[in-house]
Amino acid sequence: MALVRRWQVALLGMTGLGAAAFGLIRANRLPRRRASSDISPPARGETTLSRVAQERAARHPGLSGVHLVPDAVDAFAARLLLVKAAERTIDLQYYIWHGDRTGTLLLEAVHEAAQRGVRVRLLLDDNGIAGLDGVLAALNAHRNIEVRLFNPFRIRYPKAIGFLVDFGRLNRRMHNKSFTVDGAVTIVGGRNIGDEYFGAGDGALFADLDVVAIGPVAREVEADFERYWTSESAYPARQILPILGRRKRAKLRSRASVVESDASARRYVERLRSLPLVQDVVEGSLTFEWAEVRMISDDPAKVVRDIEYRNLLAGKLDGAIGRPQREMTIVSGYFVPGEQGTRQLADYARSGVKVTVLTNGYSATDVALVHAGYAPWRKRLLRAGVRLFETAAEVRGVPSKKQRRQGNRLGIGSRLRPTGSGSFAALRSGAATIHAKTITADRERLFVGSFNFDPRSLRLNTELGFVIYSAALAGQVADAFETIVPDAAYEVTLDAQDRLHWTSEQRSAAREPGLGLFDSLLIGFASRLPISWLL
Missing domain, CATH: 3.30.870.10 (Endonuclease Chain A)
Structure with missing residues (x-):
């Protein structure tokens, strides 16, 4: 991002x-802003694109x-x-x-x-x-x-x-x-x-x-x-x-x-x-899924003053996508749930909703500081029953054709590159960073846009996205969590001693993949600073 x-x-x-x-x-x-009059409005009339x-x-x-x-x-x-x-x-x-x-x-x-x-x-x-x-x-x-x-x-x-x-x-x-x-x-x-x-x-x-x-x-x-x-x-x-x-x-x-x-x-x-x-x-044969689609966005005034939550994109998203009753999936490359988001997701999970999150692991993220904002919330989410998956900058496995198709729907299929033998290596180093921002609810509603699940998207930056009311599209994205994600990322779990554990199809680790001693010290120090509102 x-x-x-x-x-x-x-x-x-x-x-x-x-x-x-x-x-x-x-x-x-800044100089006083003036209205623009450099270019004239275009002539009205039908165009090929508008007609089609x-x-x-x-x-x-x-x-x-x-x-x-x-x-x-x-x-x-x-x-x-x-x-x-x-x-x-x-x-x-x-x-x-x-x-x-x-x-x-x-x-x-x-x-x-x-x-x-x-x-x-x-x-x-x-x-x-x-x-x-x-x-x-x-x-x-x-x-x-x-x-x-x-x-x-x-x-x-x-x-x-x-x-x-x-x-x-x-x-x-x-x-x-x-x-x-x-x-x-x-x-x-x-x-x-x-x-x-x-x-x-x-x-x-x-x-x-x-x-x-x-x-x-x-x-x-x-x-x-x-x-x-x-x-x-x-x-x-x-x-x-x-x-x-x-x-x-x-x-x-x-x-x-x-x-x-x-x-x-x-x-x-x-x-x-x-x-x-x-x-x-x-x-003119591009296929479209026809559905009710709601555009939601922040007021541009958000950059000059604080806006009430109900008028923020996040508040509108709560209303548009609704409270999930059965399951919820989140793909967010920069996942910093904070107190409010952690409480909300934990409440969903405790009430019986299957909540699953895919985000970047430390070795895959392009913004190291975000990991310091995310890491402290993992145990609390896991204890409540939220499932966490993290990508890593290393080869994960060889997905099937079906898995590749479903990965494409999720927005991570473009990471797959064919090898000389015709197989596919998933989430290779240098091609492992999730940047998509999607949410599904009950396999019926899908959000796609610019909104990251973090304090910066919530309160500081303006954002834009679509809520799509389509069981077909929402189901396709949700299905990827059952197929490609387990092969393409680590699942983070808690062991009997309440310690984090990372498991993939190929390996299991008690230490966070890609996080060296110096990195661990740096992330630990940054996570204790009062900077979460900036992330």
């Missing part, structure tokens, strides 16, 4: 290096069509295809946008869309666009593109100084992810924009889950984008970024060309063309 670099935030919080300590808030004061979406939705009154996208490469292909198909509008809202292979390819596709007259709006959290100030400024100079930065840093480099002088404001971020084209088709889920989310990098690969949606919920996402776009925390880029022009735009085009000519990037782009998803989209 690459939040506000959690080790950094925690250390700043511990040492009290905030704005009040230095009295430097005035030096970091309307025709398909008309056969399912009141329902939305949803298609789960667990595969990393499919997830990128879907976005690229939508940009290329855009005729009227492209509205993109993201927490992180990297300037790597996939990030650059998408920006160039967006630029090409603007060249043919599509109105493009980019709403990006300012904490997740490292190194892109010049590129974004150049795009913003285009007559059909506008960039806004959410909760921006006034000091551009190094940005970390901003935390020192204005920690209270900058510690709250926009964690939403949405990708909407022509107001008709949207992609919502856990993925940011970057190689690690799309299977295009040489390093870690994040397992994640997105939803492509059409119908009423797509229009709700578009309306929610508008709410954030016009909020007091969304600043026109021209007020924050340097003013650049044609030379930088030419550099952007050249940069994308270099990416496409790079051998590894070329193989990736070639791979996109052969995907079944591409053909399905081109032919």
Whole structure:
């Protein structure tokens, strides 16, 4: 999730290096936000995407069509295809946008869309666009593109100084992810924009889950984008970024060309063309599950003031997904339940609900500090009857084809890579990090979105997601906990002496996998610090 670099935030919080300590808030004061009038509203009228979406939705009154996208490469292909198909509008809202292979390819596709007259709006959290100030400024100079930065840093480099002088404001971020084209088709889920989310990098690969949606919920996402776009925390880029022009735009085009000519990037782009998803989209045969879908999100004002629980995404999620009666599954790469979440899950388990959680183990997490927030709650959850599974950065086993299919539905199947013998190694080192955020209740209701089960998603960051009322989809995700998860992760249990134990298909361990002595001391120390609210 690459939040506000959690080790950094925690250390700043511990040492009290905030704005009040230095009295430097005035030096970091933002300019007064002005309404934007740089680009004109697009001409009204039907587009190919809106026509197809309307025709398909008309056969399912009141329902939305949803298609789960667990595969990393499919997830990128879907976005690229939508940009290329855009005729009227492209509205993109993201927490992180990297300037790597996939990030650059998408920006160039967006630029090409603007060249043919599509109105493009980019709403990006300012904490997740490292190194892109010049590129974004150049795009913003285009007559059909506008960039806004959410909760921006006034000091551009190094940005970390901003935390020192204005920690209270900058510690709250926009964690939403949405990708909407022509107001008709949207992609919502856990993925940011970057190689690690799309299977295009040489390093870690994040397992994640997105939803492509059409119908009423797509229009709700578009309306929610508008709410954030016009909020007091969304600043026109021209007020924050340097003013650049044609030379930088030419550099952007050249940069994308270099990416496409790079051998590894070329193989990736070639791979996109052969995907079944591409053909399905081109032919209009992409399958959708038609169901009632409720979009829930935080008020953008959450970054400037505290909001009542019932008005937070978490409060809305409680109401939308309801209290489970039989079973509940949670997939959360950054699982920090805290007192409130632990009590809630323990109560469910004691009342007879089968509660199962999958999260990253220490060796698989990309944010070590999160483990310090999670580890202290394990015993209390286990004593109440909650089942815990943790991924690990090592080969777990050889899942069957059925298990691989069910793993894909869960959002971890993209971690499986074929070996020379045609078998599959699960959750390999460097490809073991869960980034998906899903919840199922009673095999009837499914949540997919950006919300992590942690205090930061609860109180600090804004979030967005779908609650899908579909027994078919919820059941598919829940089934994975009976098949692929036991093979792909350790189950954490308590022995007769109330000590933690880790068990997988291949081994059993009395010590936490991947946690060395130094790591153990560090995590133990961090878990005792009063920083859980930052995690």
